[in-house]
Amino acid sequence: MKHFLRMFVQVCLYFYCKCLWRCLKFVVRKLTGQCELQRICYNTKPGAARTMKIEASLKGSKCKRLQTSVNVHPDAIEKTIDDIMELKRINPDINPQLGVSLQACLLQIVGYRNLIAEVEKLRREPYDSENPQHEEMLLKLWKCLKPDSPLKARISKQWCEIGFQGDDPKTDFRGMGLLGLYNLVYFAEWDTEIAQQVLTDSLHPKYSQLSKAEWEKKKFDKAIGYSFAIVGINITDLAYNLLVSGALKTHFYNVAPEAPTLTHFQQTFCYLMHEFHKFWIDEDPLDIMEFNRVREKFYKRILRQLQNPEMALCPHFAASESLINM
Amino acid sequence: MCSTEWTQKRCFRALCCKGPPPPRPEYDLVCIGLSGSGKTSLLSQLCSESPENIVSTTGFSIKAVPFQNAILNVKELGGADNIRKYWSRYYQGSQGVIFVLDSASSEDDLETARNELHSALQHPQLCTLPFLILANHQDKPAARSVQEIKKYFELEPLARGKRWILKPCSLDDMEAVKDSFSLLINLLEERDFEPSRM
Numbered sequence: 001m002k003h004f005l006r007m008f009v010q011v012c013l014y015f016y017c018k019c020l021w022r023c024l025k026f027v028v029r030k031l032t033g034q035c036e037l038q039r040i041c042y043n044t045k046p047g048a049a050r051t052m053k054i055e056a057s058l059k060g061s062k063c064k065r066l067q068t069s070v071n072v073h074p075d076a077i078e079k080t081i082d083d084i085m086e087l088k089r090i091n092p093d094i095n096p097q098l099g100v101s102l103q104a105c106l107l108q109i110v111g112y113r114n115l116i117a118e119v120e121k122l123r124r125e126p127y128d129s130e131n132p133q134h135e136e137m138l139l140k141l142w143k144c145l146k147p148d149s150p151l152k153a154r155i156s157k158q159w160c161e162i163g164f165q166g167d168d169p170k171t172d173f174r175g176m177g178l179l180g181l182y183n184l185v186y187f188a189e190w191d192t193e194i195a196q197q198v199l200t201d202s203l204h205p206k207y208s209q210l211s212k213a214e215w216e217k218k219k220f221d222k223a224i225g226y227s228f229a230i231v232g233i234n235i236t237d238l239a240y241n242l243l244v245s246g247a248l249k250t251h252f253y254n255v256a257p258e259a260p261t262l263t264h265f266q267q268t269f270c271y272l273m274h275e276f277h278k279f280w281i282d283e284d285p286l287d288i289m290e291f292n293r294v295r296e297k298f299y300k301r302i303l304r305q306l307q308n309p310e311m312a313l314c315p316h317f318a319a320s321e322s323l324i325n326m
Numbered sequence: 327m328c329s330t331e332w333t334q335k336r337c338f339r340a341l342c343c344k345g346p347p348p349p350r351p352e353y354d355l356v357c358i359g360l361s362g363s364g365k366t367s368l369l370s371q372l373c374s375e376s377p378e379n380i381v382s383t384t385g386f387s388i389k390a391v392p393f394q395n396a397i398l399n400v401k402e403l404g405g406a407d408n409i410r411k412y413w414s415r416y417y418q419g420s421q422g423v424i425f426v427l428d429s430a431s432s433e434d435d436l437e438t439a440r441n442e443l444h445s446a447l448q449h450p451q452l453c454t455l456p457f458l459i460l461a462n463h464q465d466k467p468a469a470r471s472v473q474e475i476k477k478y479f480e481l482e483p484l485a486r487g488k489r490w491i492l493k494p495c496s497l498d499d500m501e502a503v504k505d506s507f508s509l510l511i512n513l514l515e516e517r518d519f520e521p522s523r524m
Contacts (some may be wrong), residue, residue, distance in 0.1 A: 123379065154391040157387070160408075165382060165406040165407065165408075166361070166406075167360050171361070171362050172382055174362070174380070174381065175378075175379050175380045175381035175382070175384065176379065176381055180381075222369075225406065226384070227384070227406075230382055230384050230406070231384065233381050233382065234381055234382075234384060236381075237379065237381045241380070287406070287412070288384060288385055288409060288412075289383035289385045289386055289409070289412050289415070290385060292384070292385050292386065292387050293384075293385075
């Protein structure tokens with residue numbers, strides 16, 4: 001009986017989603033004189049809340065022009081908005097700001113999609129030791145993190161000092177490719193103080209209430225236990241998953257007034273590295289073997305934060321104030 | 327606006343009224359091998375996940391790998407130098423071992439792999455368990471054959487009296503990998519009928 005009721009509820013929900021909802025939209029449009037896009041722009045302030053609603057509305061539209069508008073090239077946005085206004089029979093003279101608002105939203109929507117493509121391209125590019133640009137970036141990473149300690153050789157155990165697994169970092173970039181390296185270099189170059197702090201902390205002896213003798217007896221890891229570079233590549237993986245799953249839309253639509261770019265993504269990475277480091281210290285795990293558990297917990301925390309439409313993880317840029325409130 | 331795809335799926339599932347499948351036996355295994363040997367990629371593909379964006383395993387991860395006649399709960403341990411010292415912590419409670427090696431690795435790495443395999447074969451908590459040794463990366467030109475690996479790793483003398491399977495494999499032939507695992511499952515099932523267990 002319970003099974004039958006559940007089935008009945010699913011079937012009803014299905015019919016609602018397919019048919020009733022459209023009828024409701026039709027009725028509301030007739031009553032208010034405004035189409036859904038207009039209602040969203042008037043009732044929601046600019047930022048992630050508005051852009052995400054506009055995106056959902058466009059994708060769910062029965063009109064093909066609106067459905068495909070989320071995939072257009074950035075240069076074609078202005079024309080697309082004109083077409084949409086015409087289709088919805090909105091007079092631009094009476095609603096001058098609507099076009100501007102819609103354009104801003106569409107720029108962000110299209111920008112996010114293009115960012116996913118750009119990030120994916122970087123990720124698919126494997127690290128190539130024959131490529132001088134890749135090698136240069138790798139050496140720059142060393143110089144930024146360890147300016148006082150010169151690298152003795154390209155293949156050397158010294159790489160373990162910044163958290164690579166062996167004497168040649170190229171094998172550690174698997175999975176995330178060049179994207180992993182780009183993010184680490186950005187972090188080391190633009191957030192140098194924090195990056196060096198995180199590196200030093202990761203090599204520091206672990207604080208503990210056990211006496212030195214007990215510590216030696218249990219043979220615990222002396223450091224707080226993590227490898228800077230490998231963790232960095234894992235956090236790139238985390239950021240990549242957040243981006244591709246769409247979870248970062250809340251953050252980018254709030255923080256990037258126009259199209260989100262690779263730089264925004266890299267800044268988000270820096271934020272996530274720093275936050276994860278603080279989270280690791282708070283969690284105080286026994287050693288590196290608990291990494292996946294701690295990472296999973298951190299990921300869930302970030303996802304929860306991103307469910308709030310007002311959320312901006314690292315507001316380096318405030319949402320543009322030139323977007324006029326309607 | 328609600329998601330029509332989600333409700334469609336729930337609808338179909340509810341309408342089909344499928345009951346739960348009969349339970350399959352479960353075995354706890356541990357999967358070890360050097361960094362880059364391909365442990366995470368192999369296990370992910372066995373679970374029908376894409377091995378495309380797999381990063382180095384730091385620490386360990388647990389995967390339930392389904393087969394037709396059993397479910398293997400595999401504890402996969404990272405293979406980096408600084409993590410290998412923790413391997414023995416996770417041997418407790420294992421019923422079998424999967425050892426993955428890169429057939430095309432350097433001489434030094436192969437020697438390190440040999441030492442690790444020998445330590446595992448002799449470890450008190452693993453010495454009576456069945457071992458599945460996978461000579462991975464057979465698709466690479468520099469890959470050593472199974473005969474070479476068997477000789478270099480001295481499996482015949484060293485693993486005498488123990489139950490082990492050595493198979494070549496690569497990510498582009500998952501059918502062969504599944505067959506190798508079936509052999510391991512057979513060994514695990516045999517063990518179930520033994521009267522005493524250590």
